[in-house]
Amino acid sequence: MRNFLASSMLTIAAGLVVVPAQAQTVEIEYWQYIFDTRVRAMDQLIERFHEEYPDIRVRQTTFPYADYQTRIVAAHTAGQGPDVVQLFYGWLDNFVAGELIQPLSEARFPAAEIEADFFPIVGAMQRDGQYWGLPTAVRSLALFINNDLFEEAGLDPANPPQTIDELRDAAISAVKYDSAGNITSVGLTLEMGAQDHHWWREGLVRQFGGVPYDDDGNVAYDSDAGLAALEFVTNMQTEDRVGTTGFMDEGQAAFRAGMAAMTIDGTFRLGSFNSISHFNWTVAELPANDDGLRSNYASYFANAIGARAEGERREAAETFLQFLTSPEAMEVWLEVVGELPARREVAQTDKNLTDPVYGPFLAALDYAHTTRFVDEAAQRQVAIDMVNRVVLQNQSPADSLAAAAAAEQAIIDRSR
Template identity: 25%
Template sequence: MKMKKVISLGLAAAMTVSLLTACGQTTEESSTSSDGNVQIEYWHTMSGVNGEAMEAVVNTFNETVGAENGITVKSVYQGDDVSEKLKTLAQANDTKNFPNVAQIVGAGVPSALDYEQLIKVEDMYEKGENITVAKEDLDEHSVRAFSYQDELICMPFNVSSILLYYNKDMFEEVGLDPENPPQTIAEMAEACEKLLVKDGDTVTRYGLNVAVRRYQLANWIGGQGEYNFFGNNEGGRAGMMTEVTFGEDGSLDKFLTEWQKVVDTGAYKEVEDNINEEFSMGLFGMAIMSSARIGTIDSLVGDKFEWATAPLPKVDAADTGGTAVGGSCLAMFDKGDEAQVDASWIFTQYLASPEAQIAFDTATGYLPVNTKVYDEADMQTYMEENPNYTVAVDQMRNSNVNVQEPFDIINWELDEIIKNNMAEFGAGNQDKDTTCTNIVEQCNEKLAEYARANG
């Protein structure tokens, strides 16, 4: 079935009503509160510990910078599907019920570009008014992550890096050097074999757990050589991505050839059930996860065993690309109120300021998007006391700026294709060549279908 860029306005309107009811919003709120403050609404995706950190940062803004500038921010938790809710509002042209600022994942940037309500961060910098965070102070990897055709579309906020997590006690137990974790996929396969424990034919301890999906594959494709693109038009950043290029350039086949070594160990768990909990229970010795999970893993493991993080193992030892920036950014929207636009700009910059970044990042494990953070004594102390976090920071800063997740506007469909085929390959139900062909052809079919429907 072809993707459609628009849906009927009636359906979109109905969805909007449902959305607003669920969020507890009203459509008649004034932009000015009784005390004269300009009110803006901020949608975010953070829950649990991260949600508490998010609310704390917003409250601090309201009590300090917001109070000084006559701004009050109302934060609204929207679950994981902020981008989908924004699409619904945009399709219904329901500007009134847009938030002023929204936290969206990088994959949501291509969709946001189509919204007439979007305010590009690049345009705000070009206006040169009320600038409190200089663009040159923003981390170049994070800027590239949320830029399209060399324009910064959304403000970097919470970014992460993909890492190898490993059980140091388990390494020592099987004769692996806990201070020298695997640096390549081939070395990771060798470690898997040593970590494997079986009771007859039943595996009781795996060497590695990771479900290879779009996010993981984008890093192993992007990190090859000096850097490598996932698809054409620089992976969708120089123009619409209409095809994957990892088939024609051989990078997917190269990755799968190395990954075959992991599969062949019989010590690889190819699906993720409860990866955080299972790692903390010692059900496998290694896992590939985002740096944003460091705090969660630390809490779950406690003092049960020693663990550490390491850079993502390379496809080839000679690769220098590094890894892509993961995470989210801040999109601003114009609802026709200039005072709200100005307030949104001040708030958005605050979230990218050293003060807010230190508070949020040290509470969550996300990485700084503002390079001035590293000059602050609090962050320097935090990094000294948290070496697992420092590994992620160093990996991000040492990566090539062109190693990025793609701007593939149908990312969820490509993710499903990659996940399903890699699960079959990992389980031994599908050979390498079939897996390679399937991923390339199925991804390109979906991209071509979208391009035909949307120009």
């Protein structure tokens, strides 16, 4: 009996010693969507973070991309949710309005430092002078070229098209038809539903001398520049016949299968294209206009602090976010996921800039724009329909452009 008592006392005493030690460990939750390389990169980062900060434990929760917002909102309604959460930059207004996230503290994330160290596109995470999140990595667009098809057409893949007119000419040279005139291999993939709507909005409209949106975020592409940009895209399909929407089901499938000489796609496609073994491909910067003006579209998933994190959890969450946006984390992310570092000094090293694959994407970050989407899927649909009306229903580009501008403005107005 005395033994029992003694051992009980010891256990309790041991418990007393252990309990305070456990209390110092803060557990926080990190949420992101399921994408194999992203999850793996985050596992590595969390492991390193645990070594550096043994008193903070990070638990990663993942869910399918399609459930993203519903999951977060459902958890929030139930009084739960992540301490650090990943979100697409375009969802910021929704997340702020829904009180799902809180602004970063100025003390640990000084705005002046962010603006000096990061690429200008992170400005999209700022509202009223406050930053609401920061990305680890960013993505931009580039022109992928199938070397074999290029050479077959008498073009030099080492000398990619430098202007949009050269791009069109190259596509005309590289497209292939069968005896009945059906396209069997496209010169350039033409998919507004994929990345082309970004290229059109932030690339072509600006290169033809316009702007897609005005400073207040209203549609501004219903202009001569917008019309020229739309005609450039639709003419390639109707007159030049360098490709058709839906060829091989989608552009990236056509390129992978070696049936597209060129396609415009993002950094996130590298993972898929890296496994191509039956032909060589190169990456080039998106072509400039005749005046040498280049423009690109960049986007990113940022990490933000969940609204529920308070006190020491908030502290821990900010420590983790600092780690996620550190040069070290960005290098891991580039290596594992293939996405570009969001800090200039990490991204624009000589090694990266001369890298034949990452170089063109990185060069784009200096002149890239981000679109303030209010409902990306619906706004993309407007662009898809704009081209379809011209290509499938022979509507005049001017009328179709005006209809698209009105439809997109209505979406923007409803969000206000």
